[in-house]
Amino acid sequence: MTKHDTWVKLKPGNPYEPIMQLFPDGMIPMRDPFPMERPTGPNKEQIALWIVDLERLSSIQVQAIARLIASANNADVAEVAADAEARNGFAMNEVWVESMQCWAEGFARSKELADFLETAPPPGTPEGRKAWADFADDQYERWIYGDEEPPAINSIEDIDPRLRTPELEQAFQHLQFEKQLANYSVFDVLTGRAMVDILNKTDPDNTYSLVGFDDEDFEDDEIYE
Known part of the structure; x- marks a missing residue:
């Protein structure tokens, strides 16, 4: 079953x-x-x-x-x-x-x-x-009664277009964001670097950056100095 x-x-x-x-x-x-x-x-x-x-x-x-x-x-x-x-x-x-x-x-x-x-x-x-x-x-x-196995779903593209809704697409975007966020350190998440990096990857037509400091002048280990 x-x-x-x-x-x-x-x-x-x-x-x-x-x-x-x-x-x-x-x-x-x-x-x-x-x-x-x-x-x-x-x-x-x-x-x-x-x-x-x-x-x-x-x-x-x-x-x-x-x-x-x-x-x-x-x-x-x-x-x-x-x-x-x-x-x-x-x-x-x-x-x-x-x-x-x-x-x-x-x-x-x-x-x-x-x-x-x-x-x-x-x-x-x-x-x-x-x-x-x-x-x-x-x-x-x-x-x-049988044991049919459905195709795996890895992205919104795996779902028939007739079944997609704005709410479903938004849920998939959130899911993909959470998966990408898991690859970053807690420090990157807290400082916003993770968010900026993900936005630049998912929306290449625009450029996102942190406001308040320059990445070149601020290294991760400086937080402990």
Whole structure:
């Protein structure tokens, strides 16, 4: 089974608020990077459901979610837990999800979803439902029951352009900055030399320098004299 890496934050007023203190930063682990389960509702409409990832829940979190769902649906806690086991997780309506975070697996599968949607028949039609079922079966075979490995992500260029956002690009810039900063001494960081050096490397069209002293007249060992 592939190690899943998707997390979601829920909207204010969601029915899980009574137990959200059990989830650090309010993030809930999900099996898929999109609501893959599409059961038919009472009016024959398709309902999009996320699946909370059981593999990344603690026993306390599992019990809390099972009790919450059982109470809301006047059901037995054991039955709710058994249903979750069969689904590989608890079902959650997509209407409660506000935002999502993921990494290599999530981005790889999101790219596959984007590819699928570009050529898929209209949703709600028999052809569309059949196409989605085939797509979901393939996801199950490779990513849920299988051990598919996603491509490594080393830079923003490794992420499909359709999935990039300004927030994601900013996060990558921050990550790259932290990696470069690790190569400098504490002294260079404190004096600002590290920042200036990194800026000159990442933005060669401009020239950055420290204000207040000349590098040629100030050596590292002078701080101790």
